[in-house]
Amino acid sequence: MxxxxxxxxxxxxxxxxxxxxxxxxxxxxxxxxxxxxxxxxxxxxxxxxxxxxxxxxxxSGVTNIAYEERRRLSAEAKDAIGRAAAALIPPGASLFLNIGTTTEAVARALIDTPNLMVVTNNLNVAQILGPHPTAEVILTGGRLRRADGGLTGDMAVETIRQFKVDMAVIGASALDADGDLLDFDPDEVRVSRAILSQARAAMLVADQGKLARAAPVRIASLRDLDRWVTDAAPPPALRKLCAEARTAITIAGPPR
The missing domain is CATH 1.10.10.10 (Winged helix-like DNA-binding domain superfamily/Winged helix DNA-binding domain)
Structure with missing residues (x-):
């Protein structure tokens, strides 16, 4: 709609x-x-x-919103987050991008960053970066989730474990008040956990609307990450958690 x-x-x-x-x-x-x-x-x-x-x-926090609706939801905030995250990724970096409409916004913002290696389990990310003149784009393989172009399962996890990249850039369906990153599909969460384990640094890209949602499967905690790129100042409790864990917070500027 x-x-x-x-x-x-x-x-x-x-x-x-x-x-x-x-x-x-x-x-x-x-x-x-x-x-x-x-x-x-x-x-x-x-x-x-x-x-x-x-x-x-x-x-209910057990069923995700349809992909097209997620893509439209907070679209301007996601684009701003994508630009802010891309600005933190230097030329020549290697990175993971997982399933999600916000990581797709990051991919769009990376189109002019030279000499990237991007490993992804997101067909949409691969298509976005396909025209990139100097990026090497590697798809994990795995079971195709037709609803949103995600690749999950053992093949995706095994492919990810063959790499050690500079940065994991991940999204999540929900962010709990205690700082836990949450999602709906256990298979997708297994892939996200593998992505985090195979990266030297980890960045969450998630707008503040994710705090109003619930999902049943835990990915990780903000404490496990190096940076959170979001669209507005988080609540005080999460700011305190990030400060204690030395998780940097980047607030994206207003949409251009």
Missing amino acids: TMTPRQSDILDLARLAGRVNVDDLAAEFGVTVQTIRRDLTELCEAGLLARTHGGAMLP
């Missing part, structure tokens, strides 16, 4: 509060409750919210 500005605002309110109420939204936006119900129905049909009595809430 293509969200209207009001639907985007409704989704932002749901991320902040966890749930929204039809009557409150109607008063907030100065529209009828019927209009709000239509908005909520469309957002729920897209998997972005789940209906409740009298309103809606963030969906």
Whole structure:
């Protein structure tokens, strides 16, 4: 779906509060409750919210949002994060990029960085970097997840273990309040863990909207990473955690 500005605002309110109420939204936006119900129905049909009595809430933390919706969600923030992350990757670097719409934004921003080696289990990343004139792009192989172009399974893990790269750049579906990086697919998480184990440095690329989501499978902790590139200042508890663990935080500038 293509969200209207009001639907985007409704989704932002749901991320902040966890749930929204039809009557409150109607008063907030100065529209009828019927209009709000239509908005909520469309957002729920897209998997972005789940209906409740009298309103809606963030969906269950056991099923991911469809790829096309994830790609559109926070698209400007992801592009800004991608540019900020790419600016931290020097020419001649070797790196992993895993599955995710934010790592795809990093790939787009790397198109002018020369002499890269990129190992990825993301077909979309490979296609984005295909026209890069001086990048060597290596696909892991593995079981294709047609929904989003991800490659998972033992073959992906074994390919990754053949490399030792300068930097792992990973995304995650959710970020818990205690600093844990979370995802939905155990096979995908196995690949992400292998990526982290085979890199000299690790960078998370994740917008603040990930703090409003839940997912059931743990990848790692912010404590295990060297840097987190995000779009706004994190909550105080996560800033403290990162400071204690010496995990640097880079806040991406506003979209250009």
